[in-house]
Amino acid sequence: MADQEVKLLGVWASPFSKRVEIALKMKGISYEYVAQDLSNKSPELLKYNPIHKKVPVLVHNGKPICESLVILEYIDETWKSGPSILPKDPYARAMARFWAKFIDDKCFPSIWKIRKSQGEEEREKAIEEAKEQLAILENELKGKKFFSGDEIGLVDIAANFIALWVGVVQELVGVELLTKEKFPRLCEWSDDYLNSSIIKETLPAKDELLDRFRAMFQRTD
Amino acid sequence: MADQEVKLLGVWASPFSKRVEIALKMKGISYEYVAQDLSNKSPELLKYNPIHKKVPVLVHNGKPICESLVILEYIDETWKSGPSILPKDPYARAMARFWAKFIDDKCFPSIWKIRKSQGEEEREKAIEEAKEQLAILENELKGKKFFSGDEIGLVDIAANFIALWVGVVQELVGVELLTKEKFPRLCEWSDDYLNSSIIKETLPAKDELLDRFRAMFQRTD
Numbered sequence: 001m002a003d004q005e006v007k008l009l010g011v012w013a014s015p016f017s018k019r020v021e022i023a024l025k026m027k028g029i030s031y032e033y034v035a036q037d038l039s040n041k042s043p044e045l046l047k048y049n050p051i052h053k054k055v056p057v058l059v060h061n062g063k064p065i066c067e068s069l070v071i072l073e074y075i076d077e078t079w080k081s082g083p084s085i086l087p088k089d090p091y092a093r094a095m096a097r098f099w100a101k102f103i104d105d106k107c108f109p110s111i112w113k114i115r116k117s118q119g120e121e122e123r124e125k126a127i128e129e130a131k132e133q134l135a136i137l138e139n140e141l142k143g144k145k146f147f148s149g150d151e152i153g154l155v156d157i158a159a160n161f162i163a164l165w166v167g168v169v170q171e172l173v174g175v176e177l178l179t180k181e182k183f184p185r186l187c188e189w190s191d192d193y194l195n196s197s198i199i200k201e202t203l204p205a206k207d208e209l210l211d212r213f214r215a216m217f218q219r220t221d
Numbered sequence: 222m223a224d225q226e227v228k229l230l231g232v233w234a235s236p237f238s239k240r241v242e243i244a245l246k247m248k249g250i251s252y253e254y255v256a257q258d259l260s261n262k263s264p265e266l267l268k269y270n271p272i273h274k275k276v277p278v279l280v281h282n283g284k285p286i287c288e289s290l291v292i293l294e295y296i297d298e299t300w301k302s303g304p305s306i307l308p309k310d311p312y313a314r315a316m317a318r319f320w321a322k323f324i325d326d327k328c329f330p331s332i333w334k335i336r337k338s339q340g341e342e343e344r345e346k347a348i349e350e351a352k353e354q355l356a357i358l359e360n361e362l363k364g365k366k367f368f369s370g371d372e373i374g375l376v377d378i379a380a381n382f383i384a385l386w387v388g389v390v391q392e393l394v395g396v397e398l399l400t401k402e403k404f405p406r407l408c409e410w411s412d413d414y415l416n417s418s419i420i421k422e423t424l425p426a427k428d429e430l431l432d433r434f435r436a437m438f439q440r441t442d
Contacts, residue, residue, distance in 0.1 A: 094295040
C-alpha cells in the first residue's frame with residue numbers, strides 16, 4: 001500500500017480532477033500530476049480510461065482507477081494515514097455516498113443546463129431547477145460547518161464545484177444563483193471551504209477559471 | 222447492528238428494488254417488505270425518501286437509506302454475516318464500484334432509450350448505442366463466471382436487469398439485443414445468475430414482468 005508510483009491524469013480546470021488532488025493532499029500522498037488536453041486525448045488517457053476517456057484517472061502502481069467518487073473511496077481505503085474522507089459509521093457512510101451522488105446526478109447537471117439552455121423561458125426554467133437542488137443542499141447544511149460535520153469530507157470535496165465553479169457560471173452566463181439572501185448556509189460553507197488550507201492551495205483562482213471557461217461558453221457546443 | 226426492524230419499501234417489478242432484496246437474502250437478514258405504488262406514492266415513501274421519492278428505500282431501525290447501490294454497500298458494511306457483497310481488496314472494491322456505476326449510468330439508460338425512441342432511425346441508433354455498452358460488459362466477463370468472479374457480488378446484483386429485464390424490453394419492443402451469437406458470455410452469465418438459488422427465488426417470472434410492462438410500453442409516456 002506504499003505510495004510509490006501514484007500518478008494523476010487530470011485537467012486543472014476540472015472540479016472532478018480537483019476532487020482527487022484534494023484527497024491526495026489530505027492524505028499527504030506524493031504523486032505525479034500529468035496534465036491532459038481533452039481536445040487531443042493522450043495515448044495514456046485512452047489506455048487507462050478506455051471506456052469513458054475522461055479525467056480524472058488515478059494510476060497506482062500501474063493500475064488505473066476512474067470516476068472521481070470511486071477514486072476518493074479508493075484513496076480512503078488504501079491510505080489510512082491522514083484524515084478520513086468517509087466517516088467510519090456505516091449509516092454516516094451511506095449518507096455521505098447518498099449526498100455525493102446527489103451532487104453528481106442532480107446538482108451538477110442542473111447547473112450545467114443553465115449554460116446550455118436556449119432562450120429566456122428555457123433558461124428561467126433551468127435556473128429554477130438548479131435553485132431547487134441547491135435548496136436541498138442548503139437544508140442539509142443546517143447546524144453543520146461542513147457537509148461532513150466539523151471537518152471536510154467526501155461530500156464537501158464532491159461539492160467543490162459549488163464552492164467555486166458555480167460562481168464562474170454565474171458570472172459568465174449572467175445569472176444570480178448562490179446569493180447570501182437565498183442560500184446563507186451554502187455561501188458560508190463556500191467561504192469556509194475555500195479558505196481551508198488544502199483547498200486554497202489546490203483549487204485554481206476564480207479569474208483563471210473565468211478566462212478558461214469564457215472561450216468555451218462563447219461557443220455554442 | 223442487530224437486524225431488528227429492517228423494512229424495505231419496494232416495487233416487485235423494479236430491478237433496483239430487487240437488488241436490495243437479493244442483498245438482504247444473501248446476508249440472511251429478516252425484513253418486512255412494504256410494497257409501494259408509484260402512481261400513488263405513500264406517505265411513508267415521501268417521508269423516507271423526500272428527495273427522490275423513489276424505491277428502493279431501506280429503513281433500518283427507523284433510519285432510511287436511499288439509492289440502491291448505496292443501500293448495497295450499507296448492507297455489506299452493517300451485516301458481516303453471510304457472503305461479502307463487495308470484495309475486501311481496495312482495488313477490487315474500486316473496480317466493483319466502477320462497473321456498478323457503469324451499469325447505472327451507461328447501460329440502463331441506453332437500453333431504456335430504445336423503448337423511448339421515436340421512429341426507425343432513432344430506434345436503430347439507440348439499439349447500436351445499447352449494443353456498444355453491452356459489448357463493454359461482455360468483454361469484462363472474459364475468463365469469469367460472474368462479474369465478481371466465482372461468486373455473485375455487487376456488479377452481478379447491479380446487472381440483474383440485464384439478466385432478466387432486457388429480455389422483457391426485447392420482447393415488447395421487438396428488437397434483438399442480447400443474442401448468444403453476439404454476447405455469448407453475457408448470455409451464459411445471465412443463465413448462471415438466474416439459476417442461482419437466491420436469485421431464482423427473488424426475481425419475478427419473466428411472464429409477470431411482460432404483463433406488467435406491456436401496459437406501460439403501450440402508453441406513450
